[in-house]
Amino acid sequence: MATKRIADEPAYVLHRYDWSETSLILEVFTRHHGRVALVAKGAKRPTSSFRPVLLPLQPLSLAFGGDGDIRTLKSAEWVGGHVMPTGEALLSGYYLNELLMRLLVRDDPHPRLFEVYASAVRLLASGEAHALQWALRAFELILLKDIGLLPALNVQTLVLQSLRADDHYALVPEAGLQRVSAEDRHALKGSQWLALQDALDDANPMAALLRDCADLLIHLQRPMRLLLNYHCGVGALRTRQMMLDLQTL
Structure with missing residues (x-):
């Protein structure tokens, strides 16, 4: 049974798909829950706080909830540490x-x-x-x-x-x-x-x-x-x- 609410979870974005005109489906690799699918609602909007954060190969701290196959991203923060590889x-x-x-x-x-x-x-x-x-x-x-x-x-x-x-x-x-x-x-x-x-x-x-x-x-x-x-x-x-x-x- 999936936990309904997870906070402060270390994670990396592995892949992202378009879900609608404004939202994304993310595949993330987390420390305590393995590979998890999340929907980031409104992430494609210019004003979304998710836009500059949900990048691959960057250490993140996520909060998400739900108990289905695809859970809902609540918050995402970049925790720093290194620049993007090139x-x-x-x-x-x-x-x-x-x-x-x-x-x-x-x-x-x-x-x-x-x-x-x-x-x-x-x-x-x-x-x-x-x-x-x-x-x-x-x-x-x-x-x-x-x-x-x-x-x-x-x-x-x-x-x-x-x-x-x-x-x-x-x-x-x-x-x-x-x-x-x-x-x-x-x-x-x-x-x-x-x-x-x-x-x-x-x-x-x-x-x-x-x-x-x-x-x-x-x-x-x-x-x-x-x-x-x-x-x-x-x-x-x-x-x-x-x-x-x-x-x-």
């Missing part, structure tokens, strides 16, 4: 939002994932280009682990055998982690997968991954893309395809 970082932020939209069901709380998302957005807004890919790969790993779609990285998935430090293993969408030849360019050594698992098990997995596994995260771009496409049921995510198209131009 350029490639902005597209990367939209990519994170698309992952949450596709993989999270509504009203399923993920408070730790919320904090990880907030950390990733702050990294994107920092303008540190070298941190961009690290932040994306770390977020992908934590997201899949948090919702139960990431296989354990310390055993071979199908046979449940422990990894050998010097053997090579690849992450395969349909089969999880499996042993492969050393020539497989997308494989990592057993010791490297074990280091990734240790970082994921840390109390602060984002910080642990960026601190201890930054050199490994760069090698996970293709395996994570295939795994995410598999679980999202698509050939390519829209925001990723947009990034590739822009790079081509």
Whole structure:
């Protein structure tokens, strides 16, 4: 049963749709209630206090009420902290939002994932280009682990055998982690997968991954893309395809 009135709820806007000539439907990611759908009545009016606030990738404090599938936004305040990401970082932020939209069901709380998302957005807004890919790969790993779609990285998935430090293993969408030849360019050594698992098990997995596994995260771009496409049921995510198209131009 949904709570009828929620106040001072930390949140981010993931997506917005036109609902009428003056109102919007928002998909928001909240700390304590997960992904929630809200109607922002009158938000498109020039005089609405919602207009300058309901922006993506910005930390907000929301109040909302109702017990239906779509609840009513009562108030929204920007809580500050960082500027809006720009350029490639902005597209990367939209990519994170698309992952949450596709993989999270509504009203399923993920408070730790919320904090990880907030950390990733702050990294994107920092303008540190070298941190961009690290932040994306770390977020992908934590997201899949948090919702139960990431296989354990310390055993071979199908046979449940422990990894050998010097053997090579690849992450395969349909089969999880499996042993492969050393020539497989997308494989990592057993010791490297074990280091990734240790970082994921840390109390602060984002910080642990960026601190201890930054050199490994760069090698996970293709395996994570295939795994995410598999679980999202698509050939390519829209925001990723947009990034590739822009790079081509």
